[in-house]
Amino acid sequence: MKNFNWSKYSKPIILVVFVIVLSILRPKAFLSLDNFSNVLWSVAVIGIMVSGSIFVFLIGGIDLSIATLCAFSAVVVVSVTHMLGDTPVAVIVGVLCALAVGALAGAIHGIIITTFKIPAFLVTFASQSIFLGLAMVFTNNKIVSCTVPAFTAIGAFKILGFPLPVYFMVIIALLSWYILRKTVYGRYVYAVGGNPTASEISGINVKLASIICYVLSGLTTAMGGIVLASMTQQASSGTGSGYTNDVITAAVIGGVSLLGGEGTVPGAIFGAVLMGLLNNGLNLMSVPSTHAGLVKGLVIVVAVAFDAMQHADQSRKKVKKIKKASA
Amino acid sequence: MKKRGIALLLVGFMALSLAACSAEKTVREDPWAAASGAVGGNSNKVKVDPYAGEEVKIAYIAHDIGTPNNQGWKEGIERECASWSNIKVDSYGAEESAEKQVQIMTDCINQGYNAIILQCSDGTALAPSVQQAEEAGIPVITVNLDCASDTIHSALVMAVDYDAGRMAADKMAEQLGETGEIAIIQGVPGLERTDNLERGFRDTIAKYPDIKIVEAQSASFSKDTAITVMNSFLQSHPDLKGVFAINDAMAEGAALAAQSKNKKGQICIWGADGEKDALAMIESGDMAGTIYTNSWDEGSTAAKIALLMIGSEYDYTCLTATPKVIMEPIVVTAENVGTIAEEDRW
Numbered sequence: 278m279k280n281f282n283w284s285k286y287s288k289p290i291i292l293v294v295f296v297i298v299l300s301i302l303r304p305k306a307f308l309s310l311d312n313f314s315n316v317l318w319s320v321a322v323i324g325i326m327v328s329g330s331i332f333v334f335l336i337g338g339i340d341l342s343i344a345t346l347c348a349f350s351a352v353v354v355v356s357v358t359h360m361l362g363d364t365p366v367a368v369i370v371g372v373l374c375a376l377a378v379g380a381l382a383g384a385i386h387g388i389i390i391t392t393f394k395i396p397a398f399l400v401t402f403a404s405q406s407i408f409l410g411l412a413m414v415f416t417n418n419k420i421v422s423c424t425v426p427a428f429t430a431i432g433a434f435k436i437l438g439f440p441l442p443v444y445f446m447v448i449i450a451l452l453s454w455y456i457l458r459k460t461v462y463g464r465y466v467y468a469v470g471g472n473p474t475a476s477e478i479s480g481i482n483v484k485l486a487s488i489i490c491y492v493l494s495g496l497t498t499a500m501g502g503i504v505l506a507s508m509t510q511q512a513s514s515g516t517g518s519g520y521t522n523d524v525i526t527a528a529v530i531g532g533v534s535l536l537g538g539e540g541t542v543p544g545a546i547f548g549a550v551l552m553g554l555l556n557n558g559l560n561l562m563s564v565p566s567t568h569a570g571l572v573k574g575l576v577i578v579v580a581v582a583f584d585a586m587q588h589a590d591q592s593r594k595k596v597k598k599i600k601k602a603s604a
Numbered sequence: 605m606k607k608r609g610i611a612l613l614l615v616g617f618m619a620l621s622l623a624a625c626s627a628e629k630t631v632r633e634d635p636w637a638a639a640s641g642a643v644g645g646n647s648n649k650v651k652v653d654p655y656a657g658e659e660v661k662i663a664y665i666a667h668d669i670g671t672p673n674n675q676g677w678k679e680g681i682e683r684e685c686a687s688w689s690n691i692k693v694d695s696y697g698a699e700e701s702a703e704k705q706v707q708i709m710t711d712c713i714n715q716g717y718n719a720i721i722l723q724c725s726d727g728t729a730l731a732p733s734v735q736q737a738e739e740a741g742i743p744v745i746t747v748n749l750d751c752a753s754d755t756i757h758s759a760l761v762m763a764v765d766y767d768a769g770r771m772a773a774d775k776m777a778e779q780l781g782e783t784g785e786i787a788i789i790q791g792v793p794g795l796e797r798t799d800n801l802e803r804g805f806r807d808t809i810a811k812y813p814d815i816k817i818v819e820a821q822s823a824s825f826s827k828d829t830a831i832t833v834m835n836s837f838l839q840s841h842p843d844l845k846g847v848f849a850i851n852d853a854m855a856e857g858a859a860l861a862a863q864s865k866n867k868k869g870q871i872c873i874w875g876a877d878g879e880k881d882a883l884a885m886i887e888s889g890d891m892a893g894t895i896y897t898n899s900w901d902e903g904s905t906a907a908k909i910a911l912l913m914i915g916s917e918y919d920y921t922c923l924t925a926t927p928k929v930i931m932e933p934i935v936v937t938a939e940n941v942g943t944i945a946e947e948d949r950w
Contacts, residue, residue, distance in 0.1 A: 306840035311865075315835040322828075419675055422881055433864050440864070509827045509857065511881065514670045518826075560836035566793055566822030 284591035287584045288531070288547040295554050295580075303561045312557070314439045320553035321442035322501045322508075322517075326524045327531075327545045328446070328453045329497025332490035334528055335457075336470045337537025338390065338397035340494050343501075343524050345408035346382055347517035350375040350502035352412045355423045355512040365427035372431075375499050382408070383495020387488030405521075412514040422511040432507030442504045446546075449497060454542040466490060470537030527552060530581055532588075551580060652718055654911045660691045660719075662910055663712040665705060667725040667749070669697030672852075672879040673899055674723065676950035677747055680903020681721060684911075691911070702726035709733035713740050719758075719910035721903075724749040727796065731755040738920040743913035745906045746926075749797060756920050758913045761906045761929045763877075763897035765797045769804025769848075771935050772874045772895055776846055777812045779872050779892055779937075784845030786872075787819035787837045789830055789858060791850040798850045801876055805848050818844070823854045830857025838865055846872035852882035852894055859890040878936060880949045886941045893937040899950045902931050 299307045306312065326343060333340050354368075354375035361367030386404060390397050423429075434441050457463035465486045468476040477483050501520070506512040525535075531548030533540030555576055559569045654660040664681050666674040678695050685691040696712075698705035702725040712720055713736060720737055724730045724746055731752035734744045743758035750760050776786070788805065791798035802820075809815055819837050823830040830849065834857065837844055849855035855875025862871045869889045875882050878896025885891040909929070913919070936944065 303840065306836075309839070312836075312839050315832070315839060319832040319835070413670070418670055420672055420881065433860070435864070505828060508831065508860070510860065511827070515668075556832065557836055560821055560833060561840050563819055563821070563840070565820065566790060569822075 284587040287587035288544060291580050291583060292547065292550065292554070295551070295558070299554070299558045299561070302558075306561050307558070310438050312561075314435075314443070316550070316553045316557045317443040317446070318440050319556065320549045321440075321446045322505050323520065323523050323527050323549045323552070324446035324546055325442070325449050325504065326497050326501040326520065327527050327549055328450045328542055329494045329500075330524050331453065331457075331528060331533055331540060331542055331545050332466060333397070333494045334525075334533050334535055335466050335537055335540060336487050336490050337473075337535075338487070338490065339401065339525070339535065340386070340491070340498075341398065341401040341521055342382070342386070342405040342408055343494075343498050343521040344517045344519065345405045345412065345514075346379060346495065346498045347502035347505065347520055348512070348514050349382075349408040349412040349415070350379050350499035351506035351512035351516040352415050352421065352514070353378050354428075354503050355421045355506055356415060358423055358425060358428055359421065363423070363425045365425075368425060368427045368431075371428075372503055375503050376496060379495040379497075379499025379502070380492050381495070383492040383498075384488060386495065387491030390491070391484045391487050409514055412516075416513060418514060420511050420513040423506070424510050428507055429510050430507075432504050432509075442508070445500065445504065449500070450542055450546050453493070453497075457542060462486065462489070467538055470539070472538075523552070530577060532584065551577075653915045654688065654691055654718075655915065657688075657690050660688075660911075660914060661715075661717045662691065662693045662719045662721065662907065663717040664693060664695045664721045665708050665712065665723070666695065666697050667705065667723045668700045669695060672881075672950065673748075673877060676879075676899025677721075677723070677903035677906065679950070680900040680905075681907040682903075683900065684904035684907035693907075698725055700725065702729040705730060706733050709737065713737050713742060717742055718914045719743045719745065721745045721747060721906045721910055722751075723747045724751045727751045741919065743910060743919065745910050745913070747902065747906050749795075750926070756923050756926050758920055758923075759906075759909045759927045759929060761902055761909065761931070763902065763931045764895075764933045765800035766804035768876050768895040768897075768933050769801040769806075770808045771933065772848055772876060772893070773805045773808035775893055775935050775937065776848065776872055776874050777809065777815055780815065780845055782812045783814035785816050785818045785841055785843055786846035786848065787821075787841070787844060788817060789833055789847060789849040789854045790820055790822040791825045791854070793822060801850050815846075823849075823857065825851055825853060827853045827857040827860075830854035831861045834858040834861035835865075838862070838867070844871060846874070846892075848874045849876070851875060852877040852879045855891055855894065856881055856885055859885055863890060878934070878944075883936065883941055883944060883949055886936060886938055889938065893935065896934040896936045896944060897931050898948055900948070905929055905931070 330340055330343065354371040357374045358367045358371035361370055386400055389395060390400050432442055457466060465481050468481060469483050469486050473483055502517060505517055527548035528545045530551060531544035533545055555573055559572060564572055652658045652660060664678055668674060682693050685693050696708045698708060705725045706729060720742055722744055727750055734751045734755050734757050737744050738757050745758050746760045748762050788802060790802060809817060818841050821833045823833045847858050849858055852875035855873050859873050862868060872892040874892055875894040878894050882891060882894045886893060
């Protein structure tokens with residue numbers, strides 16, 4: 278037990294503690310496959326988005342346009358599907374168009390940020406209102422609805438008790454985990470985030486690496502938008518409002534540093550799931566909405582403090598080891 | 605529906621003229637003096653006759669212009685004014701921020717609009733701006749959300765709130781056979797309209813001893829949050845028989861959640877507003893009912909009053925209280941949803 282690496286498992290431990298506490302408090306309602314499916318369903322959109330946005334966070338950038346790009350891509354998928362006659366083929370074309378919009382938006386972000394050296398905060402802050410404007414113009418500021426079964430299935434069709442978005446989240450998270458952990462490009466991303474100048478000198482194409490990060494973020498944001506539109510069977514300029522905060526919060530709770538170079542995909546997903554569990558727990562325990570914010574804040578602080586403590590312990594041990602060795 | 609709309613307008617104007625009548629008492633001595641600013645009237649008031657071809661600018665300032673309700677009002681105002689080429693309507697959205705709305709109000713006053721139609725983000729925050737506009741001779745007509753009650757302004761056009769909750773509760777109780785567990789999906793706590801709706805609903809449900817409100821959670825008016833909230837309701841209360849959502853968007857979300865649990869039509873889901881999508885869901889059996897208010901009518905009523913006030917020599921100083929025009933609500937269920945014509949679905 279002495280050599281047990283607590284810091285590595287502190288996040289799963291927090292989740293397990295959470296699950297145990299909620300199971301004791303609300304055994305009947307909480308502990309069922311149905312409820313886990315609910316929790317994962319409710320965090321799927323955030324999970325999908327954060328799996329891509331993490332690339333941007335890792336290079337020390339930020340994307341404030343998540344919510345409105347999500348709205349715009351939701352609007353695109355619904356409008357295109359509608360324009361092409363609400364057939365299954367139209368749905369596929371619509372989805373592809375929305376993904377293209379997301380990737381393009383990401384590419385533009387990346388190119389502007391790297392070429393003109395403008396802070397990502399400013400560029401994405403500006404584009405946030407551009408996407409909102411586009412979504413408003415496209416829909417004439419109305420809600421566009423789409424109840425084509427082929428489209429609504431994206432957000433609600435269930436396989437083995439879990440709705441499709443949960444599988445999307447798992448697949449996309451695994452993909453981006455693989456890219457970050459197992460590929461050369463992943464190494465580059467961490468290097469660029471840790472020290473862009475050193476990376477440049479050591480021959481990494483920092484510009485290209487950064488642009489790809491923004492493209493990936495745009496892609497997953499569009500995916501989130503598609504899933505959200507399908508779940509609610511509609512899209513409007515208000516779709517996904519508040520998701521920018523949720524995604525950034527999930528990432529930060531999961532140990533992703535907004536200064537870049539630090540953080541993992543499982544960590545970010547942990548952040549999303551923790552928030553989902555928390556909301557679910559508050560709902561199941563019928564905490565009135567006036568108190569929910571208070572409880573939520575306190576629990577997040579405690580959980581994050583526990584996680585941070587384990588990591589601090591770990592680095593203290595490392596320092597001790599090095600000191601011992603050098604002595 | 606058309607007839608109903610006209611009747612509604614008449615009621616509205618009666619309310620307004622009644623208020624004007626009571627106000628008239630104070631100026632009866634010399635009704636024309638008001639125009640010249642001698643008694644009671646406001647010297648800033650510029651008399652313009654919108655129906656005689658004089659240039660008129662009306663500003664519509666929404667709390668969040670993207671919602672179906674706001675679009676309904678906006679279209680209603682525009683339609684009402686479309687017949688006169690000299691009347692121009694500009695719409696502004698405050699992006700759900702009271703501070704922004706105050707800013708827009710100030711800009712509109714400075715630009716010399718002839719009237720302002722306002723959905724107050726926050727009654728207290730907006731009260732000084734409303735006062736300022738009225739003092740500058742710009743009549744302000746509030747829609748649905750009033751500003752602080754002691755700020756007298758030209759008119760408040762509103763959908764019923766307390767009564768809407770009451771009506772939904774009675775009809776839902778009837779549909780449930782006056783028994784069973786039900787839940788409430790709340791909007792953003794603290795908004796007067798939503799609190800009144802909930803209060804009306806709770807007060808009425810209390811009359812039915814066998815109906816128990818087992819849950820009340822907020823979904824912040826958002827459809828996707830409502831899906832999550834409804835899922836957890838179904839999880840903790842498998843016997844849930846009914847849900848009352850404070851607005852239609854959340855009721856639609858709840859219906860989608862019920863659908864995904866294969867409980868389509870088994871849970872009596874009620875909303876309030878009467879937007880197009882909710883009516884379609886009542887037709888398809890996903891929702892049990894809603895309280896319908898014609899937003900187009902509401903907008904055009906506000907515009908009519910604005911034009912009336914612009915052309916009149918009376919202004920807020922003649923009023924002892926803000927006149928209220930209350931739109932007639934219609935309880936919509938599967939039985940009568942067909943009577944709401946396509947052209948009345950906003």
